[in-house]
Amino acid sequence: MTEGSDYDYLFKVVLIGDSGVGKSNLLSRFTRNQFNMDSKSTIGVEFATRSINVDGKLIKAQIWDTAGQERYRAITSAYYRGAVGALLVYDISKQATFANVTRWLKELRDHADSNIVIMLVGNKSDLKHLRAVPTEEATNFATQNELSFIETSALDASNVDSAFQTILTDIYRIVSSKTLDQSGDSVKAPTSDTIPVAIDSSAPAKNGCC
Amino acid sequence: MVIGDFELEIEPVVAAKARLPQGTMKSDAEEVVNDPFFRLLRSSHAPNPNLSSTLPENKTNVIARSGDTEKFLRETSIRHNRRLKFIDCLSKEDVDIAELRKLAWAGTPDDLRPIVWPVLLGYIPLPSNLRVPTLARKREEYLSLVQLAFARDRQSLDQQVWHQIEIDVPRTRPGVQLWMQETTQRSLERILYVWAIRHPASGYVQGINDLVTPFFQVFLSAYIDSDPELFDTSLLPQPILNAIEADCFWCLSRLLDGIQDNYISAQPGIHRSVKRMAELISRIDAPLYNHLESQNVEFMQFAFRWMNCLLMREISVQNTIRMWDTYLAEGADAFSQFHLYVCSAFLVKWSTKLRQMDFQAMGIIMFLQSPPTQDWGDHEIELLLSEAFVLCSIWHNAQSHLNAR
Ligand SMILES: Nc1nc2c(ncn2[C@@H]2O[C@H](COP(=O)(O)OP(=O)(O)O)[C@@H](O)[C@H]2O)c(=O)[nH]1
Ligand SMILES: [Mg+2]
Numbered sequence: 330m331t332e333g334s335d336y337d338y339l340f341k342v343v344l345i346g347d348s349g350v351g352k353s354n355l356l357s358r359f360t361r362n363q364f365n366m367d368s369k370s371t372i373g374v375e376f377a378t379r380s381i382n383v384d385g386k387l388i389k390a391q392i393w394d395t396a397g398q399e400r401y402r403a404i405t406s407a408y409y410r411g412a413v414g415a416l417l418v419y420d421i422s423k424q425a426t427f428a429n430v431t432r433w434l435k436e437l438r439d440h441a442d443s444n445i446v447i448m449l450v451g452n453k454s455d456l457k458h459l460r461a462v463p464t465e466e467a468t469n470f471a472t473q474n475e476l477s478f479i480e481t482s483a484l485d486a487s488n489v490d491s492a493f494q495t496i497l498t499d500i501y502r503i504v505s506s507k508t509l510d511q512s513g514d515s516v517k518a519p520t521s522d523t524i525p526v527a528i529d530s531s532a533p534a535k536n537g538c539c
Numbered sequence: 540m541v542i543g544d545f546e547l548e549i550e551p552v553v554a555a556k557a558r559l560p561q562g563t564m565k566s567d568a569e570e571v572v573n574d575p576f577f578r579l580l581r582s583s584h585a586p587n588p589n590l591s592s593t594l595p596e597n598k599t600n601v602i603a604r605s606g607d608t609e610k611f612l613r614e615t616s617i618r619h620n621r622r623l624k625f626i627d628c629l630s631k632e633d634v635d636i637a638e639l640r641k642l643a644w645a646g647t648p649d650d651l652r653p654i655v656w657p658v659l660l661g662y663i664p665l666p667s668n669l670r671v672p673t674l675a676r677k678r679e680e681y682l683s684l685v686q687l688a689f690a691r692d693r694q695s696l697d698q699q700v701w702h703q704i705e706i707d708v709p710r711t712r713p714g715v716q717l718w719m720q721e722t723t724q725r726s727l728e729r730i731l732y733v734w735a736i737r738h739p740a741s742g743y744v745q746g747i748n749d750l751v752t753p754f755f756q757v758f759l760s761a762y763i764d765s766d767p768e769l770f771d772t773s774l775l776p777q778p779i780l781n782a783i784e785a786d787c788f789w790c791l792s793r794l795l796d797g798i799q800d801n802y803i804s805a806q807p808g809i810h811r812s813v814k815r816m817a818e819l820i821s822r823i824d825a826p827l828y829n830h831l832e833s834q835n836v837e838f839m840q841f842a843f844r845w846m847n848c849l850l851m852r853e854i855s856v857q858n859t860i861r862m863w864d865t866y867l868a869e870g871a872d873a874f875s876q877f878h879l880y881v882c883s884a885f886l887v888k889w890s891t892k893l894r895q896m897d898f899q900a901m902g903i904i905m906f907l908q909s910p911p912t913q914d915w916g917d918h919e920i921e922l923l924l925s926e927a928f929v930l931c932s933i934w935h936n937a938q939s940h941l942n943a944r
């Protein structure tokens with residue numbers, strides 16, 4: 330059995346945001362239902378997958394977790410190409426990680442496809458007593474910038490599945506409506522897991538996983 | 540009366556400490572900290588320990604029963620002879636570095652590593668009369684670097700560097716007792732911060748924290764009688780902790796001198812190494828190379844980390860320590876040059892398995908992200924090193940020739 334035949338859509342999603350906000354733990358919670366109080370730092374880019382159901386279709390999410398440190402930006406931004414979704418994560422207990430969201434958005438504008446679906450994720454919602462970023466402030470920011478928004482906790486698992494489910498559904502809606510609009514040229518049935526579906530038909534993702 | 544009570548109280552505490560499961564100090568630790576060769580020179584004048592003393596009692600029984608005694612004794616005697624050669628080499632007034640390199644290439648005995656590594660790195664000088672004063676001076680120098688760096692409050696630290704170090708120190712070898720302790724973590728923090736501000740072109744880069752751990756464990760082992768990974772570092776007398784920390788700092792500095800390009804802006808050293816590795820694989824294992832290409836798997840997707848952390852995320856620290864015996868014996872540029880051949884040999888090791896994975900770019904990358912090396916011991920590492928050596932001797936000149944054109 331090959332991976333090429335067991336799903337209807339393959340979406341490449343990147344996890345970005347400052348170091349230490351919990352990107353790797355969101356990924357391990359979503360793909361393996363695991364949380365590590367002390368996990369190793371991410372070096373460059375690491376990667377995992379999970380399939381979910383949307384409207385009766387099997388969607389395989391190919392998720393690239395990136396290192397938050399500035400030094401790795403050259404390597405990590407190369408992975409934005411071909412991504413149809415981005416989870417931009419900050420830590421609700423660290424104001425600075427929220428302040429940096431603007432920089433991360435610029436980063437995406439510079440390196441990712443223009444139609445990429447972005448979701449703002451305020452992680453560590455379990456740290457209620459340490460909250461430094463009010464939910465309302467983040468909601469407003471998300472509205473202004475036309476991002477969807479959710480607060481999660483990789484630790485107690487709240488909203489983690491929901492975050493991924495929401496962004497994958499949003500992507501699916503866009504992709505499937507395009508298929509109807511445009512004779513399906515931009516969205517081919519996957520033949521190999523190496524070519525994620527691109528939203529923008531003018532920039533088909535070749536060598537999608539890098 | 541008061542004094543008497545005081546003494547009564549202190550005695551049992553010391554005695555209890557010596558028996559604690561967190562570990563015990565070696566009795567000559569105080570001497571060894573000043574002169575790391577103290578133990579070696581002391582014992583080399585004494586009669587050679589006989590063979591049977593190196594056999595743990597239970598092991599003797601098992602072996603006698605299994606009938607492998609002869610093989611075991613032969614191996615023990617080979618090991619014993621190698622040890623003697625090391626001791627011979629290290630006991631000279633002026634250590635013959637070429638000879639030491641030759642010996643260390645094939646692996647260094649655990650108890651000699653704390654002196655062999657610093658000698659190979661050029662941190663401990665070769666002439667015996669220079670060792671004690673040089674070490675004293677370097678450790679003093681490190682202490683003053685620390686004092687300078689942390690002279691004022693936390694706000695005056697380089698915030699960006701400090702912030703990243705603060706996040707990464709608790710994420711260094713998570714779950715291992717030694718590294719989860721306050722004392723060890725503060726030590727690691729100082730080493731990384733002082734190194735970072737002295738090397739502004741790179742600063743602290745994630746993954747450098749991993750590279751400190753083999754040094755720390757090896758140097759710590761010189762002073763204690765138990766497993767370094769379980770040792771409670773708060774039991775260390777301050778001068779010994781200071782010495783370990785300073786020695787780690789200087790040895791890390793020397794190691795990183797050879798791979799600075801891996802950590803400066805845009806990380807050109809890593810890009811160069813990964814590119815050369817891909818070229819090499821295309822020549823030594825074309826079917827694998829073609830397979831990866833047809834699956835759209837790029838070398839950068841897995842080999843970046845192999846270069847950035849010197850394979851420390853893929854193999855155990857014990858494996859790494861054995862590997863560094865050879866790297867340090869190879870010389871200063873082994874961590875960039877020889878390492879490339881090690882990574883190539885490492886990839887080719889999984890060739891059959893990888894070539895069977897069709898339409899599985901993700902599967903291939905995930906496999907290479909966490910290859911099954913959990914039960915690797917010295918034997919597997921030594922095999923890898925010898926395969927790398929063969930590759931290096933065949934291709935190294937050819938590659939430099941190609942690059943020159
Ligand atoms: N309390 C809490 N801690 C978290 C949560 N997610 C991650 N962490 C912790 O934050 C630290 C950094 O997490 P990590 O996933 O490595 O962050 P990354 O650098 O963004 O990948 C680790 O100590 C995690 O245990 C969360 O939802 N709640
Ligand atoms: Mg991470």
